[in-house]
Amino acid sequence: GENVEQHPSTLSVQEGDSAVIKCTYSDSASNYFPWYKQELGKRPQLIIDIRSNVGEKKDQRIAVTLNKTAKHFSLHITETQPEDSAVYFCAASSDNFNKFYFGSGTKLNVKP
Amino acid sequence: DAGITQSPRHKVTETGTPVTLRCHQTENHRYMYWYRQDPGHGLRLIHYSYGVKDTDKGEVSDGYSVSRSKTEDFLLTLESATSSQTSVYFCAISDDRAPFNNSPLHFGNGTRLTVT
DSSP states (O other): OOOEEEEOSEEEEETTSOEEEEEEEOOTTOOEEEEEEEOTTSOOEEEEEEETTOSEEEETTEEEEEETTTTEEEEEEOSOOGGGOEEEEEEEEOSSTTOEEEOOOEEEEEEO | OOOEEEEOSEEEEOTTOOEEEEEEESSOOSEEEEEEEETTTEEEEEEEEEETTEEEEOTTOTTEEEEEEETTEEEEEESSOOGGGOEEEEEEEEOTTSSSSOOOOEEOOOEEEEEO
16 A cells, blocks of 8 residues: 655744645555645644645645656745745545545644 | 534443444535544544445554445444553544545544543
8 A cells, every 4th residue: 555754753943934844655556646644633724735646735835846757746835934844745646436545644833 | 513412422332342433524525434543643534434334444443343234324333342442533424525526534533531
């Protein structure tokens, strides 16, 4: 089955700096890559996603890039704010019943 | 937010007892999933369903069973709870009517289960 690895496990940045979280996947059949943000005690919520026919997608301060050849994708957050502090999860899925496989998460701490 | 309700929200039970968690959706989505979340492991798929009475195993299905008798309800049963099943359990749904084959998961609020 699919194996998704995520790095780093923790990331601390100063407010206003950029943050980058990286994921790799193993199954070349994976074709959809969402990112979720989970605040303490809350459910994971989708923040951005990318499909395999696109190399980059941007939504205001967040962007995701995908390199299908290398099987890795990354989340970029610019101009970080304290409210960006949360745990972020990457995931990968294929057309096989829309099953998602998640990375182990990155705890982002944005220091004011 | 997607209409997903999990019950109970919290439960404490003893080792060896059966436990059933319920997920109810009002979105009429075909796909439903149960995940467990543990520190350092992210979210791991327990079981999923692709229609009424159609279910299959995920990555960590041992000790769990599921049932889906109606589109809106997906039940997760721990047949004989063990301490290793102490976790936060999330139900999720996904829309199969999207223009693409894949569409994102939408999660319920989770059930915190403690097995003593």
